[in-house]
């Protein structure tokens with residue numbers, strides 16, 4: 473039997489159709505239909521100056537909105553052969569890690585909601601509010617921050633802001649271990665999450681899984697290792713696990729929370745003085761840049777012509793993660809409710825995964841336009 | 845008497861369904877933040893469950909993409925009376941940044957279904973969303989219910 477879930481469904485917070493092929497309660501395989509939130513952002517951007525495009529880039533995805541502006545700005549900086557001043561780079565690290573923290577909390581809370589653990593769901597959301605406060609303190613906004621510009625950041629951290637951020641992070645850390653303990657040692661939680669939705673390393677490679685989803689299956693791949701700011705100034709080691717089940721994915725995200733807090737501490741301690749923005753003469757040409765967003769690698773390919781964007785292509789991590797979820801994680805899951813929970817651990821974010829669908833009527837197949 | 849009782853019940857239990865018809869999901873995460881203990885939407889008798897067939901209030905986010913043009917009307921007809929629609933964010937009100945040349949959005953939502961309240965902001969703060977639902981929803985639902993009977 474084919475069981476359609478979505479596009480409007482209690483378990484999904486964004487519109488997408490999940491078609492589960494079931495036999496009794498057992499899920500044999502799954503198929504995913506996109507296409508509900510395609511807005512044509514890349515097309516709108518063409519022929520516009522970067523000052524207009526950076527706001528559009530931010531609105532590709534509301535959850536990891538920060539990382540999109542950073543990658544956009546860094547691509548254009550690379551085309552123009554400049555680098556943001558060191559202080560701006562450090563401020564970018566702080567904001568990027570704060571964004572990662574809130575995204576990981578949100579992802580885990582969604583999973584706990586999907587497996588009906590309301591208590592942890594509430595705990596995670598209340599932890600997340602501390603981080604949202606810190607983001608608001610630094611950037612002035614909660615979700616779409618408008619914090620990056622080409623050549624630096626828009627505002628400096630003022631007065632006691634950095635100290636207040638550290639206090640908020642302490643509040644997060646205070647309860648973190650207890651919540652991880654509830655998840656790690658709960659016998660019923662274990663029954664619902666261990667050995668459910670397994671994806672092996674080979675499958676993760678084939679499905680091109682990235683980010684915490686890939687790392688939970690044993691792919692030691694974190695772009696922060698090679699990013700120049702992190703590489704030159706920070707101590708950093710990627711966290712990874714071997715099992716590749718729902719438990720491993722959630723724990724991987726849990727473990728990355730103290731790591732991000734540590735990175736923010738390092739950044740605040742060693743914060744250099746100086747400018748936060750340089751003047752940039754925008755060059756013409758083509759270049760690409762990758763960054764580690766909360767969900768994995770995001771890739772921007774931009775071709776500029778003076779100040780104008782000639783062509784832009786964006787590849788976001790969710791498209792690979794959702795694909796590998798449908799192909800490998802949802803294969804042979806024992807029950808339908810486990811399938812919904814498994815889908816939630818793959819941390820889907822539909823708004824950034826939309827592509828133009830090309831339907832070949834004669835041959836009867838559908839492809840998604842990833843690259844032009 | 846019967847009407848009076850009905851009004852009380854309708855005012856104090858509001859079921860909400862969220863429809864994301866093509867935004868950046870920034871508004872949706874702010875709606876999720878409403879669950880958190882800080883805002884605690886359920887203490888006001890508002891329950892978010894994303895099932896149109898039981899909903900009293902439709903919260904629409906997003907700028908109505910191609911796929912949603914027909915679907916949004918279909919979902920609206922599935923919601924039982926009395927019902928009201930509230931727009932969250934700039935997207936359903938004006939199309940926000942997506943309503944430019946090259947974009948494939950058909951904002952505003954009021955072209956397709958009647959809208960009772962609009963909350964602007966990109967995204968609006970959770971407290972604003974909460975305040976807006978509480979100001980318009982209870983009375984609007986009660987009076988709409990009376991109209992139909």
Ligand code: SF4
Nearest residue numbers: 867868870933934935
């Ligand atoms: S109003 Fe802004 S935050 Fe809300 S969905 Fe639209 S673009 Fe995103």
